[in-house]
Structure formats: structure tokens, C-alpha cells
Amino acid sequence: MPELQSKIHRSQDFTLTAQMHEHALEITDNDGHEVYQNPEKLVEAILTVQNRYGFDLPVLGYDVYNVEAEALGKKIHFLQNQAPQQSEANLIEDLSQVKEIIPKYSPDDLRNRDRFAYVLEATEIFIEKTGSIPYLQFTAPFTLAARLIDFEKLLTSMISRPDPVHVFLEVLTERVLLPWLSLQKEKFPGAEIYLGADALASPPNLSTEMLEEFVLPYVELLKKEVGSGVGIVNWWGEASVKNLEDFLELKREVSPHGEHLRVQDPDLNQIDLSLLKDYVKDQKMHLTLGISARLLNRGDGQQIRQRLKRYIALSEELTHLTIYFCSLGSDTPPENIKHAVSTARSIFQNTN
Template sequence: MEKPNFRTEMLRTLEGKTPAQIPVGTFTTAPVLELMDMSGAARPEADSQPEKMAVLAFSQYVNASFETLRYPFDMVVLGEALGCTINPGTKARTPAVLNGPMEFSPAVPELPEDLLERGRIPVVLKATEILREKAGSKLPLIVGMEGPADLAASLCGTTRFLKWTINKPHIVKRLVELCTDACIIYARECLKRGADIVVFADAVSSPDMISPDSFRTLIKPGMARIPKALRGVGGKSVLHICGAADPIIADMAECGFDGLSLEEGIKDLKMAVETAHEAGTAVIGSVSTSSTLFRGRPEDVKREAFECLRMGVDVLAPGCGLAPETPLRNLKALVEARNEFCGRNR
């Protein structure tokens, strides 16, 4: 039997249409060591060389049976391009921000005209072209990047950013606007090069980090600009916010993203799904990456996956970024769970 067109099925899902079967894959980072070893493309080279980045991304389909190609494998590409100092990481440790330019000067910087030529942005753009040619029209290309609040926190330091949301909100608003512009410019170019979906990960926007009111007044206005800007080049957009995002689910949905990627920290997944669906937004998730995919057994993965599917998620996926030591058998168990669930419900 011919395999379904996973790209078509994913795009249909994000358009609110019913796919042939529920897609399964990842919208969050997946730098799994076993995939590196099997593909022959390991980080840190796969973080900075487009050919190896493409090979490692494609291994998600070849070796894990995922129906998505998600790349790059860290969340500091835009921060690096805007002047953050980066620890490049190792095979088992993702790149991370050491400090940002606003930690030395509180002035909000200007958006550089040559943004798309800075840091590793050209690497991701080239990897996109390679993957589009390799995948053809059969697999969806999903590019991940920092959301506006995460990027802002990288530029000025997370502690400073959180304090500013309380005592200097005017600076936060200006900084988030700058970061939103950077996200849009980078995302639009990724879509022009062949990507299908852009995921914006914004952990700092979680109610675990800032108050829902601060999210609504300081972050949400910028967030809402992103989907509109990307539809102009035919792209889909997804917002990922970590933790117990229940108090802001309605606000996230109102931003207009095609999908919401939710973590296992959500307290009422069924209600979150219903709220998102009322706004015409798909829900992606939300099998625990730490307690289940990393530490659990395949049967644990299936049990939690079945629960997510029963709650109505539109795409079965890890709730957040995968730990490098996550066993490959647990990723395959996600696909097996979807197959079993869809088979039972036909």
C-alpha cells in the first residue's frame, strides 16, 4: 500500500480539515543521539553545516518513522544573529545563550539590515533548500525558532526581562516589537526557501514565568502579528508555550496561529483542545518528554499517547524538546500508538 502524503495530511490538519489519519511527529527540537549515530550526522556539526543538518532532520523520518522533518536542533539561532554570545554545545548538549548585548547596555538595539546573513541563519536557509529537494512534496518541513519573548530574554537576560515586565514595561514593549520583526523576517525567508511550517517556541511567555496579564499586554500584540505576516507567503505557523499554559490558552488561540503546541504541564488538556478548536486552531502534543519519552518504556509512551489522542489532539507529538538521550524505541512507540488508535477508531 502506498504511504499517505504526510505533507498534505499535516497541512490539511492545520487547516482544520480531517486527515486520513492523525499525523505523528515532532514540532519541537529532536537532537536524539541514536539518530545522530544512525544517520552519521552529529552535532555540533549538524548545528552549523547545512548538509549535516538536513541529514539529521531527515533521519527523523527514516529512522524514527516520524511524519515531520523538524530542524534546526536548538533555539538560539536568532539570538546569535542578533549579537548573543553562544556556547556551541556538544553532541549531547544543545547550544545555549551565555549573554546578550543588552546585558552590557540597556538600549534596545536596531534591527540589522543584514539579519538574514548573520550567524547560522544562512545554514538553516540552505538546509531548508536541501530538505525541500530531498523530501519533494511528500514530507512537511518544520522550522523552529525562538518566539519574541524568548528572543527578548536572550538579548537582555531572563532575570532582567522578567523584572522589566513589572517595573519597565515600556522597554519590554519596544524590545518585543523588535524581536517580533526579527522573527517575521527570518520566518518569511524560511518559507520562501521551501519550509511549510514555522514553530515559535516561547517558554518565557508561560504563566510559570510571567503573569497572564503581562502576556496579554506585553507579548500578545506582537505574537498576533506573526501569523498574518506569514500567510502572505503561504506559510503555516504554530505557537509553542511550555508549562501550565491553561490561563492563556484562549489568548494563544486568539493570536491566529494555525496550531498550538502544548506541553504535558497543561492541567486540563481536554478543555485546552476545546478552547483551541473553538478558535479554529489545531492542537499538537503532548506526550511528556522528561518522564515518559526519556525515562519511560514504550508501553508508558503508548499509554500517555492514547490519553492525548482521546483528549482530541490533532497531531500526536512530544510535549516539548526531546532530551538527547531519549531512546529511539520510545519515538517509534508514538507512531505505533497512533497506528493502533486510528485502527481501533475506524
């Protein structure tokens, strides 16, 4: 078996990868009930997508936002042609009661519980089949909080009653997320990357000041307790912030090892790419550029080519570039994916 290593990039100059799990429902005989409840089928489906289109890396994706929420009592609905969805019912109504409502877990409590066990088994199977430890995943503290309480109430409380919000985030971090990350670390000691899914914290949902007050401290706590490989890369909103470089710096602070930066559509298509390139070069970071699902679903060949050409041009001055297809859905046309992959490789070869 090859030497195991956790990675979200390769040593080569250029990497193509994607969020693959939902598209697997389209090109395999499995449906959402099977793939998201049977770890063997999940891994097989993801590897089928990788091999079908020639991506460099398989990505062990799944419905990460549901894992901790289900353990806390959220109802999860399994669907035929897409990833499972959470019930919209709120679990938390009164922030003052969170210490009584949120259970105290230990790693042993989670080992065989619901979707925690599913994720652990899927990770073991992925390692067995690929020889690589995937990046390990969790729901970041803020987004987990926003999934449990009315989002508008949470935002209002952040302004009018910040102390209960901080208690809420601290309880979720210490009672739920630290035990979960500790269990993953125990099971997969060679892992180097722990990615927190935190899309709901992105601007303009939160200002950069809110990110600094309500998000950064709890990511830093996880980094302190688990390791610097804990981080977030999926904040979007670059096109909506007042100062792009300040936001990029905040993203660097919360990224795994302070080394990984992902910027994705639609923001990526609206910002100054030269500023982004200079920042990445100065900070010696690994850059991932995300191509939108909308473009891959609805764009024609010329539109896809133009977008890829603009982004891949950055590779001339960077030591490494990853192009990430943000979400290959069950309805993404296979011919568009094939065209995008072959076009990206051709552009890179001609550029370099």
C-alpha cells in the same frame, strides 16, 4: 516532484511526528559540531530518524533560539552530543540603550550571515529531498528579549518600568525579526506557516495579563507585516493558569491562522481533556498533543501505553489529531521510541 506545501498537519485523521534533530546524533555517525553547522547533514539526520521509526512527517528542527541571538552577538558553543548552547553572558544591561545597541538589519544583511545562511540552506535541501516546504521558524520577540538580558531584570522592568520594555520588544521585532521573516518569505514564497519559538513566555513565567500586554502586540505586528501564518504554538503552562479556556483562547489568537493548538506534557496530563476537546471542536482547530521527553526517556512500556491511550481517545470526536513527541534527545532509548510509535498506531486503529 510533489506539489510543495507548508504543513504542520496532514489531511489524514492521525499523525505521528517528533522533534528529531538531537536524537539524530545518537543514531547517525555525526556529532553536534557537524549536524548544526552542515545543513546537508542536518537534513539527512532528520530523515534518518523519520525513516528509522516510521514517523509520518519529518520535522526540520534545529537550535532555533540561537539563530538571531548569534547575529546580535551571543556566543554559541557547539557540543558533541546535543544541540548548541548559548553563552549565559547578557548582551543587554541597560534597556534605555537598546536603540543604539541593536543593529538595523535588512533581508540582504542576513542572507549570507552566520546561522541565517545555515537555516536557509537547510530549508532548501529539505524541500529538495521531501517535496514539502517545512514550517519556517524564528525566535519570538519576548523569548529573544529574555535571551539577551537578565530574565529577572526583564520581569522586574515589566512591572516597574514597562515603557523601556516595550521599546526593547519593538526594536527586536522591527529591526531583527521582520527582516528575517521577510527574507524567509522571499526565499520560500509557498510557505504557509512561520512558527515562533517562545517557551520562556509560558505561564507561570508570565501571567496571562503579561502575555496580553508584552507578547500579543508583537506577534500581531509580525502577523500584520508577514501574514496570518505567523504564530506561536509552544507555550506551556495550562496546569498553572486560573482559567484554562481563557488561556486557550489567547493561544488561538497567537497561533498560525488561528487554527493550530498544541498542548503538551506535563500540563496535558493534569488538565481536563474534555474541556480541551470541546474547545478545539468549537473553534475548529487542529490539535497537537505533546508527549513528554521524560516519559519517553524513563517510562516503561505500560506507562507509555496508558498515556497514549488517554490522549488518543480524543480522536474519536476530532477530525484530526497529531501526537508530537516533544523532544527526542540523544539519550532517548530507541526501543521506547519504537514502542511508542507502534503503540500509538495500534491504539488509534482500535479506537477508530
